[in-house]
Amino acid sequence: MDAGGAVDMAALREELRAALEADERHERENNAKLRAVRQRLGSYQEFRDIVLASHLRPLEKKDKMGNKRNVLWNPCAGHMRGQQATKVEIPQELEQLPRTSAEFYRDWRRCLQSGKEKYQLLLKLEGKALSRIFQAELGFGLLGEFLTVLAENICHEDRDAVLQILHSLSGTKRFGLNLDLLSTSEKESTRDLFRKLQSMSGGYWSPGHPCGKAEGEAHPTDTSLQKEAKERRVMELMSCYQVS
Numbered sequence: 001m002d003a004g005g006a007v008d009m010a011a012l013r014e015e016l017r018a019a020l021e022a023d024e025r026h027e028r029e030n031n032a033k034l035r036a037v038r039q040r041l042g043s044y045q046e047f048r049d050i051v052l053a054s055h056l057r058p059l060e061k062k063d064k065m066g067n068k069r070n071v072l073w074n075p076c077a078g079h080m081r082g083q084q085a086t087k088v089e090i091p092q093e094l095e096q097l098p099r100t101s102a103e104f105y106r107d108w109r110r111c112l113q114s115g116k117e118k119y120q121l122l123l124k125l126e127g128k129a130l131s132r133i134f135q136a137e138l139g140f141g142l143l144g145e146f147l148t149v150l151a152e153n154i155c156h157e158d159r160d161a162v163l164q165i166l167h168s169l170s171g172t173k174r175f176g177l178n179l180d181l182l183s184t185s186e187k188e189s190t191r192d193l194f195r196k197l198q199s200m201s202g203g204y205w206s207p208g209h210p211c212g213k214a215e216g217e218a219h220p221t222d223t224s225l226q227k228e229a230k231e232r233r234v235m236e237l238m239s240c241y242q243v244s
Helices: 008-039 044-052 101-111 113-135 142-153 156-169 175-180 184-201 224-240
Strands: none
Touching: 008 101, 101 113, 113 142, 113 156, 142 156, 142 175, 142 184, 156 184, 156 224, 184 224
16 A cells, blocks of 8 residues: 555555465475375485476377477476477576566576576575565475575675575475475585584685685674674574574
8 A cells, every 4th residue: 555545456466466376386285295195105305306396287189299399398307318408598697586486486497507596596586585475485395495505605795695585584484394394415505504604704714615705814894793793693593494
């Protein structure tokens, strides 16, 4: 509602669309989880793969006929053996940042192939935008992917932005459940991320990191009180992410 008391219909439609998308995704993933449980799979990884692939649909008859392929069965797949897949131009920078969870999934899965590209997207969106996009729910498996990407690409100058992202993600719905469903490698990435953040908050960073400071070189803008506050913030997030 604006200053004149009028309702912002565009904002309401956008919020409703985001809520409907989240409900549809939640129902789809929940059904996939139930199917996976009934199959009595041998490992968590098999269970996770089934849920992550819940958005896929089988080819229809019209998709198989003719010389031209109309629909790519798995838009998330990479190169396929024995055939030339449609080449997708991956821009260095997206022309427009995603505003909804559906747009985010599209860009994250299809447009961004490298960890560095995904890392840059998270930085550009920042914590506030991520909170808005995932206000209804953070999709299954995304939290682990985010933590892995952040751990592998974090730079000293991005420290505050990463802390803001972590804080925003911790406030998403079903955060505790998503945290419990992290794989072993994702949990290790989480620990690695916080180890790096701890070293950064104290003004130290590995000299081998391409974006880092030389060991023993303090961040020039940080006072003792600022360092203490950042160390405390890291400790609070470590507790939230169950990192000991």
